[in-house]
Amino acid sequence: MKKVYLYITVFFSGMTALAVELSASRLIGNVYGSSNLVWASVIGLILIYLTLGYWLGGKYADRCPTYHAFYRILMWASMTVALVPMVSRPILRVTANALDQLQVPMIAGAFVTILLLFAVPVTLIGMVSPFALKLALKDAQSAGKTAGKLSAISTLGSFLGTFLPVLVLVPLIGTYRTFLFFSSLLMLIGSIGFFVYVGMKPWLRHAWMPVVLILLWVFGTRGVDKATENMIYEAESAYNYIQVVEQGDYRYLRLNDGQGMHSVYHPTLLNYFGPWSQALVAPFFNPAPHPIDSVGKIAIVGLAAGTTARQANFVYDEPEIDGFEIDPKIVEVGQRFFEMTQPNLTVFVQDGRWGLENRPNRYDIISVDAYRPPYIPWHMTTIEFFQIAYDHLTNDGVLVINIGRSPLDRALVNDLGTTIGAIFPTVFVMDLPNSFNSILFATKQPGSWDNFLNNYLLLAETDVHPLLLEAMAMAYNNRQPAPEKTRIYTDDLAPIEWVSNKIVLDFVLSGGVGDLK
Secondary structure, three states: OHHHHHHHHHHHHHHHHHHHHHHHHHHHHHHHOOOHHHHHHHHHHHHHHHHHHHHHHHHHHHHOOOHHHHHHHHHHHHHHHHHHHHHHHHHHHHHHHHHHHOOHHHHHHHHHHHHHHOHHHHHHHHOHHHHHHHHHOOOHHHHHHHHHHHHHHHHHHHHHHHHHHHHHHHHHHOHHHHHHHHHHHHHHHHHHHHHHHHOHHHHHOOOHHHHHHHHHHHHOOOOOOOOOOOEEEEEEOOOOEEEEEEEOOEEEEEEOOOOOEEEEEOOOOOOOOOOHHHHHHHHHHOOOOOOHHHOOEEEEEOOOOOHHHHHHHHHOOOOEEEEEOOOHHHHHHHHHHOOOOOOOEEEEOOOHHHHHHOOOOOEEEEEEOOOEOOEOOHHHOOHHHHHHHHHOEEEEEEEEEEEEOEOOEOHHHHHHHHHHHOOOOEEEEEEOOOOOEEEEEEEOOOOOHHHHHHHHHHHOOOOOOHHHHHHHHHHHHOEEOOOOOOOOOOOOOOOHHHHHHHHHHHHHHOOHHHHHO
């Protein structure tokens, strides 16, 4: 019976190890984002802590191979897992404010501090498997079999721990209580082990731990994750940490690290001088006169809270709009706070590439704005994806994509321009003023800036919505030379993270952050 319970203990410790790793990425991602640099830091250090735990666990098991020592490790592992989000919360709040002001030394120091907080709990969890092997091993001849069984059971637990936090617990109870959930599981397993195999009296020395855990459940997670001024709503989904900020009559959607406004809403004003309205000017690279009523279908990949869709309803005559948004919670927020309730908008809660590829429609405009600044999902940067977009455009349809850059580096603009230019006959770029965004337009029929200007002059003499003319004027006045020919991204090789990381690091190291203050 002892051996069976050892297997149960190893199963839940393996589950908790992966759950802590996934929850750590969410805890940190709320402030630092979910770039591959953040992921690499989290995964790398968690592996280092587990390695240290394996070594210490084996060494300690040889010196003190008792169930008392084993379950004491489990109790302390449980306690420290519960304390991580409580200790990290004030640090993350300070970091969130530092990120808003781009105070790089404070951001970096806090990031390292948060990662170090995981050293103790993950190391203790890592000690469980080698210690359990020592306790379960009866003779040398069965060592391989026993070690293999324990490894298999731990891995099965890790498999469950990979999905349970992200798909169920974080959206249901939040990141902080997810830590408490897995801490409580370990506490329960450890307590039962004490009761059955060690005794009540030794457990009483640790009885304060469940009491603290209960208090953390009741009192430890109140308040908001970020002390953001004018925040009226926050939530966590399987994909994002979500904030809605209200300033005057404006509402802004912020995600994860908050570096970028993903949607804007004002009850009476429509021009927010951002990337959203630029999608609406795309058809007018076609020869003049291009009739405004020719725009009947629009696809928006990266719908967010529906700013572009709402603007399109005023500029065009209620076109059919298909919006692709992978996060159902963002859709809910858009409908609740951003008036994303247009009857002509059909929302598809699915990955944008898959959704676009499997829709039978052909569109006059396809807008792609699905990135977390400055990272575009790699599978939406390849020649295969842009071929899908091309195939889903009408004969005079236009693709629009929002791209991040820095004042020093246009590599991503050039790479995507080169990739798109391998399929589309003409590509145009404008830089969005007062931002690190470039908007790239790709026409299915040969187009030109002269066409664009002629269409603007003709439209200015009609009663079109002023937003369209304002957006066209912004695009034309901030037009850029054609992208340089560089490299083509494919589904097999798309170094988007590498390029984006270099843009960010070069910008920070150059001192450019100071220009943003």
